[in-house]
Amino acid sequence: MKQFLACLFAVTVLLGCPAAYAVQPDEIMADPAKESRARDLSRELRCMVCQNQSIDDSEAPLARDLRLLVRERIAAGDSDAQVIDFLAARYGEFVLLKPRVNQHTLLLWLVPPLVLLGGGFVMWRYSRRRGKSAGDTDDSAVKLTADEKARLERLMAAEPTEKLL
CATH class of the missing domain: 1.10.8.640 (Cytochrome C biogenesis protein)
Incomplete structure (x- = not known):
């Protein structure tokens, strides 16, 4: 300390x-x-x-x-x-530590904000695509048969100490 x-x-x-x-x-x-x-x-x-x-x-x-x-x-x-x-x-x-804005330095001044905007756009697209794919898994979930549903209900209702096979 x-x-x-x-x-x-x-x-x-x-x-x-x-x-x-x-x-x-x-x-x-x-x-x-x-x-x-x-x-x-x-x-x-x-x-x-x-x-x-x-x-x-x-x-x-x-x-x-x-x-x-x-x-x-x-x-x-x-x-x-x-x-x-x-x-x-x-x-x-x-x-000059801070170059002037003219035709020779225009690229120098424009690249950082364009890269920032491009990165933001990529992140936005990625989050939208990921959100859609997460929503798709819920819609395309495998449907359980009546036997499987009954077994699932038994398993959920069973005591944690019981052994189920």
């Missing part, structure tokens, strides 16, 4: 800690509003080395270069959309 409580405490402490970011102190902008914009943009951009982390979370040198580039563009007066467009033009749509 003590081990369980110790593990529970450790998990609670770890989950309660704020996420550690890879942004170095020398990267942080003096203006808090611009730094906030840079952090928000950094969370939307994929690290090209790690590929499953944002550049805000990654410690890869390329991620640091991208964070600095984002901050340079913001300092130059670019809007968030201009920074994203610049990086997407330079590195391709893959740099």
Whole structure:
């Protein structure tokens, strides 16, 4: 029990800690509003080395270069959309963690809901077919003869301790 409580405490402490970011102190902008914009943009951009982390979370040198580039563009007066467009033009749509909806990514956006709908349809058809087959077994049950019915009645009425053959 003590081990369980110790593990529970450790998990609670770890989950309660704020996420550690890879942004170095020398990267942080003096203006808090611009730094906030840079952090928000950094969370939307994929690290090209790690590929499953944002550049805000990654410690890869390329991620640091991208964070600095984002901050340079913001300092130059670019809007968030201009920074994203610049990086997407330079590195391709893959740099975006959440790709835009366009003709090249339409399949990427449509496949998950279609698979979900298809799975739901298959489950619905399976449950209907299974329900019908269960109902069919009741209708197609073998009819008992009069002798069999009489024997069944005797068996059901018999005491559990009696031996019937």
